[in-house]
Amino acid sequence: MKLNIYNTLTRKKEIFEPLKPPFVGLYVCGPTVYGDPHLGHARPSITFDLLFRLLKALDYKVRYVRNITDVGHLENDADQGEDKIAKKAKLEALEPMEVASYYTNRYRDATRMLNVLPASIEPLASGHIIEQIEMVKKIIDNGYAYQSNGSIYFDVEKYNKKHLYGKLSGRVIDDMQEGTRSLDGQSDKHNSFDFALWKKASPEHIMRWPSPWSDGFPGWHMECSAMGAKYLGENFDIHGGGMDLMFPHHECEIAQSVAANGKEAVRYWVHNNMITINGQKMGKSLGNFITLEELFTGKHKLLTQPFSPMTIRFFILQAQYRSTLDFSNEALLAAQKGYERLMAAIKTIDKIAPAKTSTIDVSKLKEECMAALCDDLNSPIAIATLFEWVKTINQLHDKAQTINAEDLATLKKDILFIVEDLLGLKDEGDNGNKEIVSGLVEMLLNMRQEAKDNKDWSTSDKIRDKMAALGVKVKDRKDGFDWEV
RNA sequence: GGUCUGGUGGCCGAGUGGCUAGGCACCGGUCUGCAAAACCGUAUACAGCAGUUCGAAUCUGCUCCAGACCUCCA
Numbered sequence: 067m068k069l070n071i072y073n074t075l076t077r078k079k080e081i082f083e084p085l086k087p088p089f090v091g092l093y094v095c096g097p098t099v100y101g102d103p104h105l106g107h108a109r110p111s112i113t114f115d116l117l118f119r120l121l122k123a124l125d126y127k128v129r130y131v132r133n134i135t136d137v138g139h140l141e142n143d144a145d146q147g148e149d150k151i152a153k154k155a156k157l158e159a160l161e162p163m164e165v166a167s168y169y170t171n172r173y174r175d176a177t178r179m180l181n182v183l184p185a186s187i188e189p190l191a192s193g194h195i196i197e198q199i200e201m202v203k204k205i206i207d208n209g210y211a212y213q214s215n216g217s218i219y220f221d222v223e224k225y226n227k228k229h230l231y232g233k234l235s236g237r238v239i240d241d242m243q244e245g246t247r248s249l250d251g252q253s254d255k256h257n258s259f260d261f262a263l264w265k266k267a268s269p270e271h272i273m274r275w276p277s278p279w280s281d282g283f284p285g286w287h288m289e290c291s292a293m294g295a296k297y298l299g300e301n302f303d304i305h306g307g308g309m310d311l312m313f314p315h316h317e318c319e320i321a322q323s324v325a326a327n328g329k330e331a332v333r334y335w336v337h338n339n340m341i342t343i344n345g346q347k348m349g350k351s352l353g354n355f356i357t358l359e360e361l362f363t364g365k366h367k368l369l370t371q372p373f374s375p376m377t378i379r380f381f382i383l384q385a386q387y388r389s390t391l392d393f394s395n396e397a398l399l400a401a402q403k404g405y406e407r408l409m410a411a412i413k414t415i416d417k418i419a420p421a422k423t424s425t426i427d428v429s430k431l432k433e434e435c436m437a438a439l440c441d442d443l444n445s446p447i448a449i450a451t452l453f454e455w456v457k458t459i460n461q462l463h464d465k466a467q468t469i470n471a472e473d474l475a476t477l478k479k480d481i482l483f484i485v486e487d488l489l490g491l492k493d494e495g496d497n498g499n500k501e502i503v504s505g506l507v508e509m510l511l512n513m514r515q516e517a518k519d520n521k522d523w524s525t526s527d528k529i530r531d532k533m534a535a536l537g538v539k540v541k542d543r544k545d546g547f548d549w550e551v
Numbered sequence: 552g553g554u555c556u557g558g559u560g561g562c563c564g565a566g567u568g569g570c571u572a573g574g575c576a577c578c579g580g581u582c583u584g585c586a587a588a589a590c591c592g593u594a595u596a597c598a599g600c601a602g603u604u605c606g607a608a609u610c611u612g613c614u615c616c617a618g619a620c621c622u623c624c625a
Contacts, residue, residue, distance in 0.1 A: 097625070110625045150623075236554055237621070259621095286623090308625035313554090315624095338625075339556090345617065349624050384574070385564060390557080390618075397563045400575035407574080410588085446565050450573035460589055464582095 069124060069440045071304075072388060074312065074335040075234055079442055084303050085333065090126040091302030092118060093294045093332075095311055096188070098135040099169035100150040103176045104355040105378070105393065106308075106341050106348045112379055112490075113338040113387040113443070114306045115182040119488050120439050131297050132185035134173075136166035137192045137273055138265075138284045149283065152273055162273050166192070176358040179375040181490045187297050191289035195275045198284040198292040201326050202263045202277075210325035214254040216266030216280030220321060222259050229324055234335060235313035261318050263288055287318035294331060295323070305332040309339055310347075338387045343368075345392065356393070370395045373402060376494050380405040383445040383489055404453075409493050411456040412485065414463050415478050421468035428473040431455050432480040439488060448484065455481065507538060511547050514540075 069082040084090045094114045097107055114132075121128045136151060155162040170190075178184075191198075202218055205211045210225050211218050222231050226239050239259065262285035267274040274281045284292075294302065300323070307316065316335065323331040340347045348355045356366050364372030373381075381401035385391040431451065438447035459477075461467045469477065485491050510529060517525040530540050540547060 095625075098623090104625090106625050108625085113625095232554095235620075238554080309556095310620070310624055313620060314622090340619070340625075342618075347619065347624085351622095351624055380574095381563090388556095389564080392563075394562075396561095396575080400563060402575095404574045414589095444565080446574095447572075450565070453573055457590085464590060466590070 067124065067436055067440050069120065070442055071334055071336060072442050073333075074337050075332075080334065082303075082334065084126065085301060088125060088127050090121050090128045090304070091298035092121070092128055092130045092304045092306070093290070093298055093302065094130070094132045094185075094305070095290060095307035095315070096132045096134050097169075097173050098150055099166045099173060100154045101169060101350060102357040102359060103169075103173045104348065104350070104357045105361060106355060107173070107176075108180060108358060108378055109341055109382055109387070109391070110306065110308050110338050111177050111182045112180060112382045114336075115490060116383070116387075116439070116443055116445060116488070117304075117306070117336070118183060118185075119490060120443070123436075123483075123488055124440075129187070129298060130185045131187045131189065131293065133289060133293055134166075134170050134188060134190050135286070135289060136163070136170065136190050138286045138289060149271070149273060152271065155272070163192070166190075179358075179362070180379050181375070181492055183490070189293045189297065191284070191293070192273075194289065194293050194296065195284060197296050198288040199264070199275075199277050201288060201292045201295070201322065202284070204326040205263060205322065208325055208328075210321075211263055212256065213279055214256075216282065217254055217262060218264040218279055219255050219260040220263055220318070220325070221256065222261070222321070223257055225321055225325060229321070231321055232317060234317050234320055237313060237317070261285060261287060261314060263322070287315055287322060290315070291319050291322040291326070291331070294319075295327070300327045300331060301329065302331060302333070304334045304336055306336040306338070309337040310349075312337055339390045341382075341391050341393055343393045348393065368395070371399075373398050374494055376491055377402040377405055379489075380408075380449075380491060383491075384449060386446055387443055405491070408449075408452060408456060408485065408491070411459045412481060412493070414459050415474070415481070418459070418462045418469065418474060420471035420474050422470060424469045424473045425467045426458055426462075426469060426473070428469070428476045428480070431477065432484065435484045435488070445489065448489070452481070452484065507533075511540065515547065 070079045071082050072078070073080045092114070094110065097103065114130075118128060118130050138149065149162075151162045151166050154160075155165045158165065202211065205220065206213075206218065209221075211220050213219075222239065225231055231237075231239055264277055264279055264282055264284055266280035266282040271283075273283055275283060294305070305316070305319075312335075320330055320332070323329070340349075342348060343354050343356075346352065346354065356368065358375075358378070360366040360369065361373050361378060362375060364370075377398060378401075381398055382391065384401060384404070434451045435448040438444045438451060441447070455477075458467065462469050510533065514526045514529040517523075517529070533540055
């Protein structure tokens with residue numbers, strides 16, 4: 067089965083053909099670590115985790131590179147633009163790397179909870195300064211960058227004469243000139259749309275490295291080009307990220323690669339859409355985001371209850387990655403119920419008694435789910451298919467249909483493969499359910515107490531015996547009961 | 552202003568020319584001491600207008616509305 071994937075570059079779904087099968091190079095823009103990971107971050111994490119899992123299931127040997135941006139990401143592109151990490155560090159009186167490490171850990175914790183597989187390589191921008199400097203040198207040597215007050219800028223106009231700047235985002239350079247004319251503080255740049263490859267650090271700037279041009283730091287777009295080339299080669303298969311990165315970030319990456327190496331690096335550009343809240347993009351700059359921790363704990367004014375990591379994952383997978391997905395308590399609650407129903411059905415499989423013959427065709431499950439996922443990661447269709455099987459499983463349990471032992475084994479194997487291995491959904495089980503457990507035990511024992519009060523001894527003994535069998539010891543007292551596991 | 556998406560039933564969300572996903576919620580029924588679960592069934596929809604077509608949610612045009620990007624954002 068072949069993967070069909072939407073390529074932003076061509077605005078079409080294309081059959082995926084790796085450059086060097088069976089190897090696949092996948093690069094995805096990770097977070098800039100200056101704040102807590104939020105629901106928006108979960109989207110690309112899960113989307114490309116699904117792609118990673120699917121590619122592996124298709125027997126490709128995948129090298130998945132997901133970077134951590136810990137330097138170079140400016141607040142804006144003007145000369146006075148402040149590095150995001152440095153700014154946060156100043157605010158909290160910390161070493162910049164302290165900030166970066168803290169939020170990197172927070173990000174890793176959150177993605178682990180979402181059952182996102184670790185990337186093959188998770189490089190830090192700050193660990194690849196040399197590679198970035200080397201790439202800037204190449205661009206300068208090829209005549210596509212100029213120096214200005216110790217900073218190096220990419221000469222977009224010159225590049226655009228030979229190549230097409232804007233091919234990914236559909237942007238035209240002449241239009242852009244008008245749109246951004248009003249910004250001040252760009253005296254170092256020849257044109258407003260030129261972007262920084264290397265920035266000279268101001269005296270108070272802490273994060274700085276030596277370079278042939280000045281003590282400074284690399285521009286944001288450099289890191290992905292440099293690290294992608296380092297770990298995946300000058301030519302690789304897939305580059306992913308959020309749609310909001312399409313311009314300027316990814317556009318600049320293309321220009322940098324062409325300017326440095328004479329060819330484009332990426333074959334397939336894949337972009338996930340945004341999560342919205344009340345129809346508006348959820349984003350740090352808009353201040354309307356909900357962090358993942360807030361979701362997991364329910365501590366946010368917009369949340370009526372906590373939502374588990376798997377509920378979030380299921381919620382995101384219920385939409386196709388190229389559509390916007392609107393957040394609401396109602397939608398999350400629906401996702402939670404649906405997820406629970408799916409998990410319950412998987413447990414029910416073990417209770418089905420095999421029959422001599424099957425009235426169902428088990429082979430279709432895996433086939434249809436794989437076909438859906440291979441069609442541009444259509445996880446909603448895969449999930450819809452799963453729910454048809456949830457119904458079938460329940461019917462089998464009710465003996466409205468029959469299944470033989472062999473098919474039953476296949477059914478279980480395939481459904482676990484789709485749900486756990488591909489979609490990455492796992493049973494959250496009893497973790498952290500102590501309150502529920504003790505609540506349940508108390509409730510049972512209170513019921514038993516009522517039975518005892520009514521002298522319904524058979525019931526009360528039955529409850530005690532069954533609970534004992536489950537490992538709950540009941541101790542009667544004069545005025546009630548004690549219990550322990 | 553430029554570029555680009557999208558508007559599907561109470562909510563979320565698939566679906567690119569006929570066969571009208573799926574989840575959640577609702578309603579009726581079966582089952583059940585009651586409840587829950589499960590099963591069976593019903594209902595509700597394609598922003599508007601015009602056009603193409605035997606036939607359009609799906610194609611074309613226009614209108615309205617919403618959103619994204621054009622400064623940083625996943």
